[in-house]
Amino acid sequence: MRKSFFLYVFVLLFSGMYGIAQNSLNSVTAQPGDGILSLLRKQGYDPYAVYDEFITLNHHVLQDSVHLIAGKVYLMPDAPLATVTLVDSIQKQATKIKEIESVSYEIFGEKNKTVIAKSERLKGNVYYLVSGHGGPDPGAMGVYAGKTIAEDEYAYDITLRLAKELLAHGAMVYLIIQDENDGIRDDFVLEIDHDEVAYPDKTIPLNQVARLKQRVDIVNDLYKDNKGKYQRLIVTHVDSRSVGQNIDVFFYHHEHSKNGKKLAESIHKTFDAKYKKYQPNRSYAGTFEDRTSLYLVKKTHPAMTFIEIGNIRNAKDQVRIVDPDNRQALAKWISEGVLLDFEEK
Incomplete structure (x- = not known):
């Protein structure tokens, strides 16, 4: 697979699928x-x-x-079984298939490479997704079940899941950090490697400033290429604080960006609503605030939000990060906030 990976939506429209199996x-x-x-x-x-x-x-x-x-x-849901495994045979049998444009989705891994459209609610929108660290820099480190875990692996897994959600709603998505070998993983302990690259296939520098500047330049160049389109940037990190400090998911934006503030606020609002629904006995303490001092917040051109998922060193926060069900929920909730942001514009 070539490392340059520009994601488009591949939409299958066919009759009778939901009557199968x-x-x-x-x-x-x-x-x-x-x-x-x-x-x-x-x-x-x-x-x-x-x-x-x-x-x-x-x-x-x-x-x-x-x-x-x-x-x-x-x-159990009233839905077709093994939808993804049926895709190939369905394509052969279907009489109504519409291919908008597609490339291989191998980046999501063999089990997850098929994206089936949910809607066109984000059609024409451009989203740049940056997962923190990568390459020679694993980011924040923690220990879970006696094994070392690294920020970049979990931020990347959540970002892949988010990319798939956005694609399913018709968005154009650029993965700024990519690892062609990982895909979406359902393990608790994600193996640490250092082979991530920056879009399209650039080696990630070890030097922090050079690494951040590389990401800024990539995003800003793409932003110019997509001038006139609805564009947003989402950066995902995992924080590192004292072992005893349990934190909720929180969001940063540029102090002078109304659209960036609205994006952060929309995702924050979604998280707050989810906590009230699913954990009514636990208040949500996550915040959204300006943090223009952060390099990516200060230097990138698209309206953006910078997300901190939790404290990789805290046992309670680790459950939020290492459990694949939680990573999927995080990606889903972020995507719902993205939809809210666009549709309330």
């Missing part, structure tokens, strides 16, 4: 070690296609809104 199971009992993604996959679903419906059906028997409880019975 309807699930005959109404419920299933969670076993020890099951997560939402693994449970859905074991039952034959594309877990990402039905994730939200599963959460809605079972929110009253989920721990912290995203965790299964062993021994509890969970309702």
Whole structure:
């Protein structure tokens, strides 16, 4: 696969898909070690296609809104089984297929490479996604289950999941940091490597200022190329604080950017609403505020938000980061905030 990876949407429109392979199971009992993604996959679903419906059906028997409880019975979505694995055969049988434009989605990994359209709500919009650190710099480090974990791997996984969500709504997405080998991963401990590159295939410098300047230059050059289009930048990091400090997801923006502030506020509003729905006994303490001192916030041209996911050294925050169900929820919630930002413009 070539490292230069410019994402477009590949939309399948066909009749009868949702009448294929309807699930005959109404419920299933969670076993020890099951997560939402693994449970859905074991039952034959594309877990990402039905994730939200599963959460809605079972929110009253989920721990912290995203965790299964062993021994509890969970309702299964009324949706086609193994949607992604059926795509090839469906394409051969379908009479109505519309290909807007597509490239390989190998960047998402073999299990997740197919993007099926949910809507065209973001059609024509351009989003630049930057995951923190990468290449020679793993970023903040922590220890989970006796193993070292690195910020760049988790920020990248969340960013990939976010990219897939935005693509599914018709957006044009640029992944500014890329790793052709990783894809979306459902592991708790993500293996650390140093082979990430910057779009399209640039070696990431070790020097911090050079590394940040490289990202700024890439984004600003693309911003000029896409002049006249609706453009936004989302930067994702994982913070590092004292071991005892538990923090919520929070957002930064440029002090003079009304659109950047609105983007940060829209995602923040979405997170606040999700916490009230799924964790009503726990207040959400995340904030959105200007932080123009940050290099990427200060120097990049698109309206943007800089997201800190949590403290990689804190045990409670680590659960938010290492659990793949949580990473999927984070990406989904961010994407819903992005939709809110655009549709309330």
